[in-house]
Amino acid sequence: MSIAEYDVIVVGGSYAGLSAATQLARARRRVLVIDAGQRRNRYARHSHGFLGQDGREAAAIAADGRAQLLRYPTVQWQQGRAAQAVAQDAGFRVTLSDGRAFDARRLVLATGMVDELPAIPGLAERWGGSVFHCPYCHGYELDQGRIGVLATSPMSFHHAMMLPDWGQVTFFLNGAFEPDEEQGAKLAARGVVIERTPVRAIGALATVELHDGRALAMDGLFVLTRLHSASPLAETLGCDMEDGAMGRYVRTEMTKATSIPGVFACGDAARVAGSVAFAVADGAMAGAAAHQSLIFGLAKAA
Template sequence: MTIQHPATEFEVIVIGGSYAGLSAATQLARARRRILVVDAGQRRNRYAQHSHGYLGQDGREAAAIAADGRAQLMKYPTVRWIEGSATQAVKHGDVFRVTLADGSIFQTQRLVLATGMVDELPSIPGLAERWGSSVFHCPYCHGYELEQGHIGVIATSAHSIHHAMMLPDWGKVTFFLNGAFEPDTEQLEKLAQRGVTVERTPVRSVSGQATVALQDGRALEMAGLFVISRLHSASPIAEQLGCEMEEGPMGSYVRTDMIKASSVPGVYVAGDAARMAGSVALAVADGAMAGVAAHQSLIFGAVAAKAA
């Protein structure tokens, strides 16, 4: 049976209860607005035990940071939290209607989407099993802990050279091209200047901590591996609403302006869903901006992001 709720019950619905969503919801709760947080419990960094680079929280368990944020948020009396998935959102005039997987329907004046992204990894045996433990995407989040050891970069496209050029600041780098692309002469010179070893033999599998087995039988032991994943949105909501998207080197994401407003008035997008760089610190900052903007729009009116 479909459960209906009045439009006036919530002023803002935040879809996604990870770092960006928690941050947005906190700003709104402190403004004493009636808000609903809908969370499917699928943090993008759930595979990583620890989080790094977030001021005051460096080295803490990633799950603990999120749990503390939720506990602090729920002390505010105007907040309701639902564990579930939002499957659909439509706009009717100035009101948004959000449908959950269980059939419940909620209406709101504003939406904050903090739905995150899903990582698609190359189909290399053993790679996905080590995602977040010894296979990473962000040097700033995980590079320091590799203690300047041997670091492998597995190419997925020409954009992977960005990783290969950066990572010598964290260790001795081997760049596994894996048939993804061939650097030109200028790129090879720059890699050599950075001390990067280029390996053209295809990767067969990954085992142990981060041992790369090559097709010719060699096995190169690494302290950790970095790979640029292909990204896609963890939720269809933004596209359902007609939010304009941007295509980045790793996939498409929602286009927003400086206050995290999307092209649809009243819809704000924060965190990985609206940027290519993923980290807890950036997600929290985006969420705070989106929450503040959503609150002020209730007073001064909603605007849409202007085309660049």
């Protein structure tokens, strides 16, 4: 049996991957981080709600995390896209899109998700600037102003009910959702204005242009995206998946272990809702669990 080159390969060098790798580095384990450089929140300039980092540039938090991680001598960083991962006798082999391959005893997947926005002109261009998905991340900065919620599914009702705590809400149904009588009463009690005219485009800042010619100026617009995994690795390895309200994600145990022994998953790829704070916590758990599995062995598949 060959000896693996690394104890753990972490696929994904954003917040969850950095956090997982840091736990392993501090345990003096040989770690390789493979990163394609596509943070999910790269469109948002600032990050909010993360203790000690509130209001900092999102890119700066990630850059600092990487710099701190690479001070540990047992860590190596490889820029590139992990195209394939397969189980083998000594653990796992990860192959990059350029054909290079690396072996490790354990694998942590922090591969993230991709947001699929509704095909409305002007929406994608404002994503992360004045169009958002997380009230906790971006709601406070709208200063109790005019907030639009663009419906994409019945889950948008949840969005519309929450956001009056951050401003004056108009709920643009856009043919994607129609509240029943009880839901309508709850929205009214929260002061939400319902707009049923279809949306034609999003204009300056977050102005919602309707098909009847009206243009309703908003200070910010919230929309629930459809989520897709940024990498096929979890599914090709055979990890069990969960179908969430916004997309499929990797099913994990509390320790972030997947159904495949030796494979852990963390961050947005392995949870219903994501944020920097959640990702860092997930990564810390996955890194610690992967380390302990090297000592105590692997549990049976979930």
